Amino acid sequence: MKSIVISIGGSVILSEEADVSFLRKLASLLKKISKQYKIFIIVGGGKIARDYIKLGRELDFDEKTLDSIGIDITRANAAIFANIINESNKKIPCSTDEAEAMDDPIVVMGGTTPGHSTDMVGAELAEKVGADLFIIATNVDGIYDKDPNKYDDAEQLEKVKIDDLIKNYGTSWESAGKNMVIDGPALEIMKKAKLLTYVVNGKRLDQLENAITGRSFDGTKILV
Numbered sequence: 062m063k064s065i066v067i068s069i070g071g072s073v074i075l076s077e078e079a080d081v082s083f084l085r086k087l088a089s090l091l092k093k094i095s096k097q098y099k100i101f102i103i104v105g106g107g108k109i110a111r112d113y114i115k116l117g118r119e120l121d122f123d124e125k126t127l128d129s130i131g132i133d134i135t136r137a138n139a140a141i142f143a144n145i146i147n148e149s150n151k152k153i154p155c156s157t158d159e160a161e162a163m164d165d166p167i168v169v170m171g172g173t174t175p176g177h178s179t180d181m182v183g184a185e186l187a188e189k190v191g192a193d194l195f196i197i198a199t200n201v202d203g204i205y206d207k208d209p210n211k212y213d214d215a216e217q218l219e220k221v222k223i224d225d226l227i228k229n230y231g232t233s234w235e236s237a238g239k240n241m242v243i244d245g246p247a248l249e250i251m252k253k254a255k256l257l258t259y260v261v262n263g264k265r266l267d268q269l270e271n272a273i274t275g276r277s278f279d280g281t282k283i284l285v
């Protein structure tokens with residue numbers, strides 16, 4: 062059976078307001094797809110993680126402690142998501158090794174160790190299980206040529222070379238709670254493992270399904 066790893070941003074799972082109907086629809090899409098693919102989901106921390114990290118930073122906590130707080134939030138989000146999917150594990154794995162060993166049709170996890178985001182966990186797991194596809198489901202429609210929050214004329218890229226992303230963003234981890242489309246350590250693994258990676262808006266379930274099932278989708282393909 063083919064396998065897919067999906068890194069879902071915390072902001073997709075929980076925005077300002079809890080969206081129960083969206084979560085149920087996302088869960089049922091994954092259930093449908095799990096008949097054809099083994100699915101691994103890594104859930105991010107979103108705004109709650111960033112708010113907690115901001116508070117800890119104001120209280121002068123060190124970076125490792127801030128990362129650990131972020132990890133706990135990603136794992137709490139993962140627990141919420143796992144519990145609405147009947148076909149998934151209920152105990153959240155602490156490492157990609159543990160996740161790989163689970164035989165549930167849909168395996169859900171959060172963060173693992175300090176020094177990177179859940180995108181890197183997704184890339185590491187995709188490499189480990191030899192995934193056919195790695196999807197980054199975020200809260201924007203794809204990767205842009207410049208920050209769309211700052212520039213009105215930012216254009217969404219249909220394709221981008223991994224080397225260009227590495228040139229622009231590097232491969233190191235800067236600080237806890239840094240909100241980037243893909244973090245540096247994840248880019249490094251994607252390049253090394255030659256992972257087929259798509260970036261898509263996780264809120265747009267039709268586009269997410271298109272990306273997973275190999276149909277054309279509105280998003281960005283990363284060329285490795």
Ligand code: UTP
Binds near residue numbers: 106107
């Ligand atoms: P996220 O993966 O949510 O990071 O982890 P993000 O890119 O800031 O947020 P999204 O993608 O919009 O949801 C939240 C924070 O938790 C720590 C990092 O500090 C990260 O910024 N973290 C997470 C780790 O240190 N290790 C992990 O494996 C996961």
